[in-house]
Each structure stands twice: as structure tokens, then as C-alpha cells.
Amino acid sequence: MITKRQQDILRLIIQSYTENEIPVGSKKLMESGIEASSATIRNEMKALEEFGLLTKTHSSSGRVPSIEGYRYYINHLLEPMTSSKGDVEQIRRGLNREFHEINDVIQYAATVLSKLTNYTALSVGPNLTDRMLTGFRIVPLNNRQIVAIIVTDKGNVESQVYTIPATFQSTDVEKIVQIINDRMVNESLWTVYQRLRTEIPMTMSRYFQTTDGILDFFEHVLGKAFEERVYVGGRMNLLDYETTLDSRAIKSMYSFMKNSEQLTKLFSSREGDIQIRVGDEIGVKMLHNMSLIQANYSIKDHGLGTIALLGPTSMPYSKMYGLLDTFSKELSQKLIGYYQELE
Template sequence: MLTERQNLILRLIIQDFTETGQPVGSKRLMEEGVQASSATIRNDMKVLEENGLIEKTHSSSGRVPSKKGYRYYIDHLLTPAKVNKQEVEQIRSSLKKDIHEIDDIISQSAKILSEVTSYTAFSLGPEMKDRTLTGFRIVPLNDRQILAIIVTDKGNVESQVFRIPENVASSDLEKMVKIINDRLVGQPLLTVYQKLRTEIPMILHRYFQTTDGIGRLFDIILNEAFEEKVFVSGRMNILNANPDDLSQFKSMYSLMQDSDELTKLLLPTDQEIHVRMGAELGDRMFDNLTMVQANYQIIGHGRGTIALLGPTSMPYSKIFGLLDVFRYELTAILDDYYRSLDLNH
């Protein structure tokens, strides 16, 4: 159990080190307002060191926080910094820029977060389980390519170009559109997903002599409606966290291209702001990194999440304050957007 003064010393060492990157000594702590002699402060630092919360560097008599120290600080000592009015206004106006659909708001939120912090930012929109498939069309582009357009009731429009398998004729595509519109449009996406695995394969066998090509195309196109898009901004910022480890950077960069893996990494938790450090993220590639994740709830539309990935020595107080404001502003903008959709229906 730490004393009140030891807690204060640990908090000041972490705050100072995350701002300056320099080891912190007893003299600096006295300047920061610790009411004790240099010898007493050094004794307290020794206790913190014995508890594994701070470490001595080779270059000076100062101390730096350990991973255990950061974790203790986050769990017991952290107070989010207040974000000034000007910054709040800047976040609010940036989030409203160039908005046409949900994806624009979600991707913009990652972009702004990354610009404000110089870290890698992630944004995952509200969960999709309550959405309904409201429209499906196929537009032929040429002999072998089509544009598939999928619309859901929450304002999401997915459109993607697909190559038609060799054994699929244009008459097959017409049948496919008819099946989707007859059997699946108007159904919740969860029901659509279940029918894709159970009822639809049997229907395809009834309609087509061979279902290989059409079944695969059918599956790929409709899975687009389910894909939970994770928007990533500032991928290159990960280099700043550990510039000398190129293999780590390659692994991280590859992960950031993998939507499934990112979705797993960012699944919303019950905590409003959640911090995972190093091994807690489940892979050695995250050893010197921390992810701070903030969740938000849109009533009637599910939960989403925004997150920052940066060095373990990030200024947590500032980041917590920023993410708290950010999720509040994002919730307000998404609420307004959904309300406008409901009014237009």
C-alpha cells in the first residue's frame, strides 16, 4: 500500500516523463510541489522502485515509469485533463465536415483523432445487428464485371465491383437479383445472414444447374453488407512509437489492412474508456504500445468505438480527456444523423 506522498510522486514522475521524455529526479519533484526533503523523496522513490512501479536509467539518477507503474497510474491515480473550449469547437466542426452517410462520420472521426494526437487512430461504427436489408441491385459494367449495390435501412450504401465467374451467365445474375429481392430484402441482416447459411443454398440448387460460381458470388456480395468497417488513420504514426523495430512495423502495418482482425481487436467493452498495454493486446508486436479505447452508445442503433494506438509513454491524462469529449461529440452527431434519416422515411 502506497502512502499519499508516494502516490503523488509516482503521478508526477509519469506526468513529467510523458511530457518531456526525460528521467525525473528528486530535485525536479521538489520543484513540482512535493513537500519533503530531497532525502525523503529519494527514500519514497526507492519504495516505488522496489514495488516495480519506476525504474532507474543508466544515464542519470532520475527515474522513469515501468509498465507496471503506468498500469497502477491508469487504474488508481489518473484524472482526465480538461479539454479547452476552442479544441472542443474544433472537434465538433471537423466531425460535421463533408458528411453524406454514416461511413463518412466514422472515417472522419479516425482522421481527426489521428491529426490531433499524432497517433494511429481507429473508428468502428455502431453495431449492425439491428439493420435491415432494404435494397439490392446489380449494374452490368461489361461482359465480366458487375457493380453490386446493397442498401440498409440505417443509411449505409455498399457498392462494389465484382468479377463474374466464368461459369455464371447474365441470365443467372437476373435470377440471383430476383432471389435476393424476393427472399431477403426487408429482412433484418441477422436473418439474411442465417438464411445465407441455411435456406439460400437449397434455393440456389433449385434455380441453377451448377451452383459453384453463383453460390460463391452470392455469398461474397451479401457478406459486404455485414462487414463492420474499421477506419484507420495515421498508420505511419506507429513508426514513431518504436522507430528502430522494422519487423514490428511490418507486422502492425499488415494487421491494419485486415478488417476482421481489427474488428476483433476493437470489439466494444462495457467500460467507457478501456486501456490495454503490451501483452494485454494479445500479441508480442504490441510490446511497447498501448491502446486506449473509448466506447459510445447510440440508442436504438448499437455501440461503436474509437481508439488510439501509441507508445506506452503517451500522456494518458490528456488522451483520456480528449477521448471523453470525442465520444460525446460523436454520439451527438450520429444521433442527429439517425434522427434526420427517421424524419425522411
């Protein structure tokens, strides 16, 4: 257990380092209000270093926080800042536009947050499993390609381009549309999901001599409706604070940030309001020098959504915590208003 003075020193070092990323020495700490001699402060910093909470960049430098130091600070010393009126107004201006479907709101939220912070922002909308499938249609693009359009009762619209197998007849597509409209429209997405794996395969065998390619079509077109889509804003901001990456690492990072399935795994828990994970706690090796701040918000009768910031471990946690808390509340209000317009 570290002392009160050691806590104050750790807090001031982290606050200073996250503002300017300059190692902090005893003189700076005295100027910041630590009432002790330089020698005493250096001894306290040495003790914090032995605890694993601070580290030195080289022998004559001041100290910088370690991953363990950030974790201690987040758990015991973090005091969220209240967002300024300017930040609140900027968030509201950013979200104050006309949206044509719910996914547009979720996607644009990530863009607004990334511009506001200069970090990478991740956004996930409310759960889809309680939605109803209210519309399904197919639009031909050419002789081999179609666009399948799925609409839910809460404004979600999903479109998928699909290349028709050579074995398909023109009448096969018409039969598929009829089956979906007869058996799935006005059913919950969860019911549709279950039927895709139980009832539909048997139904297909009655309509088609062979189901080769048919079930793949259903999985491709309707299966996408159940995927949790993660929208990313400021994807390339990651490269601004990961300057040691080589070309291969940059490609891996870029591929990771475009993979919605992998990004979904970043959100390990939807419990609680705001969570902060540091370094290896994120669970992705290439993100071991980063931190993830995640805010969950609830929309009555529509489920949970998540907005998050991915940035360096040296991000200003107090400010970002307060900003993300404000942003999640403003986004929640925007979504509530959108849903009310649909009713």
C-alpha cells in the first residue's frame, strides 16, 4: 500500500505526462504542490519505481508512468473532469443533422467523437435481436448480381450484394423472395435466425431439387442482419501515436481496424457505465501500448449501445472519461428522439 504522498506524486506525474508526454522530475513536482525536498521526492519516486508504478526512460531522466501505474491511477486516483460547455455544444452540433436510418446515427457518432478527440472512436448500436423484419426485396444489378435489402421495424436497413451461382434459375430468386416474405416478414430477427437453422433447410428441399447454393444465399443475405457492426471513426489516428510500427505492422493494424468481427471482441463486457482497459487488458497483442475507454448506454425498449475511444496509454484519462460520459448521454438522447419519430 503506497502512502498518501506517494499517491499525490503518482497522480501529478500521470496528469503532467498525459498533458505533454515529458518525463517528470522532482522540481516539477515541487512546483505542482508537493511539499517536500527534492531529495525526499526523489526517494518517493524511487519507491514508486520499485513498486512497478513508475519507470525511467534513461538514468538521468524524470519518471514516466508504467502500465501498472496507469492501472493504479485509474482504479484509485482518477477524478473525471466535467465536460466544458464548448465540448458539449460541439457534440450537440455534430449530432444535430438529419439521419435517414439508425445506422447512420451510429456511424456518424464515431466520426464526431474521433474529430473531437483526435483518437480512434468505435461505435456499436443497440442490440438487433428484438427487431422485426418488416421488409425484404431484391434488386437486380446485372445477369449475375443482385442487391438484397432488409428493413427492420426500428429503422435498420441492411443491403448485401450477392453473386448468383450459375446453377440458379431466374425463377429460383423469385421463389426465395416469396418464401422470405411469406414466412419471415413481421417476425423478430431472433425468430428468423432460428428458422434459418431449423425450418428453412427443410422448406428449401420441398421447393428445389437441390439446395446447393440456396442455403448459402440465405446465410449470406440474412445472416448479415445478425452481425454486430462496429463503426470506426479516425481509423488512421492510431498511426499518430504508434510511430514505431513497420510496414507489416501497419498493414496488420489497418486490417484489424476494418474487421468488424474482431473489433466486436474488444467490447468484452456491456455491464456498467464506463470501463477503462490498459495495455494487455484489451486482449489484442498489437494494442499492448494502448488504452480503451468504453461507455455503455441504454435506450429503453431498444437495448444497449456502446461508444469507445482507442488511444495511447498516455491519453488524459480524466478529460476523456468525462467527455465520453457526456458523449454517450448526448448520443442516447439523439437515438431516443430518432426512435420516437418512428412511432
